[in-house]
Amino acid sequence: MVLKTFGWAFGFTVLGLAVAVLYDGWAALGIVAILTVLEVSLSFDNAVINAGILKKMSAFWQKIFLTIGVLIAVFGMRLAFPVVIVAVTAKLSPVSAVRLAVDDKDRYQQLVTDAHPSIAAFGGMFLLMIFLNFLFEDREITWLSWIERPLARLGRVDSLSVCLSLIVLLIASMTVATHAHQHGGAHADKAQTVLTSGLAGLVTYLIVGGLSSFFENRIADEEEAQEDARKDIPAPSGGDGKPRDGRGGPSFAALTGRAAFFMFLYLEVIDASFSFDGVIGAFAITNDIVLMALGLGIGALYVRSLTVYLVRQGTLDDYVYLEHGAHYAIGALAVILLVTIQYQISEIITGLIGVVLIAASFWSSVRRNRRIAAGQGGRDAP
Template sequence: MVLRTFGWSFAVTVVGLAAAFMLWGWEGFAVVAILSILEISLSFDNAVVNASVLAKMNEFWQKIFLTIGILIAVFGMRLVFPLLIVGVTAKMGPIETIDLAMNNQDEYERLVTAAHPAIAAFGGVFLLMIFLDFVFEEREHKWLAWLERPLAKLGKLDMLSVLVALGVLLIIATTYGSEALVGDHDTADKTATVLISGLLGLITYLIVGGLSDYFEDKLEDDDDDDEDGEEGEAREKPQRGANGKVVGLAGKAAFFLFLYLEVLDASFSFDGVIGAFAITNDIFEMALGLGIGAMYVRSLTVYLVRKGTLDDYVYLEHGAHYAIGALAVILLITIGQHMNEVITGLIGVILIAAAFGSSVLRNKRIGHEPGKNGDSAQEEVEAKV
């Protein structure tokens, strides 16, 4: 199972580190290895959340996520995205931007860093919405019951997560935004930029998340109607898990879930790309190191789906979402204050480790053996991937 799931990641690691050594020597080898570890540590919670979404997709869309999705993650977000940011903010053409990144790396780093307030506001608000929608929703399993029960009751108020996110954005924009960091020691008034970027992050979440939820609900409604009709047996129905929720989603529902995953990955990659400049400003070293890490995040996502880990360790998803909430807050704070990347990575690891430990204790308390109560419908989908 491990070799089958992580095989491509192992192969990419060997090839990538060998290429780093041949191109840049031992120093380049070390830089790429460190960047890979940095990406994995910062994105472990991303893998857990990805797994909860990927488990809903059918075989075709799971493969799309693992093929096209990884190309977007590695080349799009880790290589093209920083170039795009520099090109837009500095009003430069693609060729000029690439030339700058290759031949004037210090200036390239300065321009990417100057764009950090906009990047952090967009990604911070997007991730904050994911966290808020999770904690405001009534759930069967509660990890921190003393906190989650009252929040679930508050969540019955319509659009509460949007109002909270807007309130947080307004506070950040009027405090940190007025003296936003645009360099190691330089600040500038980016209040308008932070507000606009944060609103774009909120709108992106509402559009992509809303459309995926709409088509998923529509698929469920169509399935229920078919069960009452004469043609119900003749049409292909979505599979359902033991909890009654649809799995094996296809068509528009799966497409928008795929978009949601890619935007989620982009939001997680922001801090990794910015943090990588503390190690190197070579775009190719950065893309190679972060790309290797992204491969492991994808492989871990698949591993969690195939093993049914989120069903066996029910608090893992909670820990991942709390880590997302922490990352969202950190991203928004970094608009006006420096934050060590080690802190960012450790917070996520600690929260997920605590959630895993709580899940193990729960399993012992109720006598649950992981892997014994698998979802047969989901297992059938996963076995094909």
């Protein structure tokens, strides 16, 4: 199972390290290895979140996630994304931005660093929406019950997560955004940029997440209708008056395909949001775009493989609090991204916060499983 799931990651690691040595010697190999570890440590919580979504998808779409999705993650977010950011912020053509990344690495790094406020606002708001919607959802199993149960009751208020996210964005635009950190230690007023980018992140979540939920609910309705048909119970009609048993409405296969597609897009946007801090943090190690793409790309492939491994092993079903810990790590990362608009925070701190939260949720899951095995029941963690 391990070799089957991580085979591509192992193979790409060997290939990537070999390319690094041929490109710039043994020192480049060390840089790529460090970047790989950085990416995995920052994105472990991403793997847990993705696994919770990916387990709802078919084996075909899991393969798409590991193939086309990896190409998007490696070449799109780790290689093309910084170049696009430079092209947009510096008003350059894509070709000129690529030449700048190759020929003038210091200037390229400066432009990416100066674009950090907009990147952080977009990613921070997207991740904050994921965290708040999880926190306000009423669920049977809770980890920190004293927090989650009262907040689940508050979650019955419509659009509460959107309102809170907008409040956080407004506060960020009036505080950290007015003294946004720029290259060389300078500061600039980026309030309007942060507001615009944050709203873009919020709208992106609402569109992609909303479409995913819509088609997922359609699938659930279709499955229920088919189950009723098998029991010789008349299937409920849809809003258009047509039967929803597959004879008069859209086919079940088509619904599955569209739902899986939008869930795939949702996964890609989540991955993009998680990759922001890794891409920016990589500049503390190197400003060579080739080494950055190799190191972060290898790390991204391990994270993808880990996601599929968690799904196939049923880890989230066995350790039920893991998903809670990962969402708390997402909330922490969202706050950190917004804070880094003005203040520099070490990637080590960011990674450790995520690791600690997931480790704590894993240990709580182990204790719960032991209580169940001992016949004491699976009480929620305090």
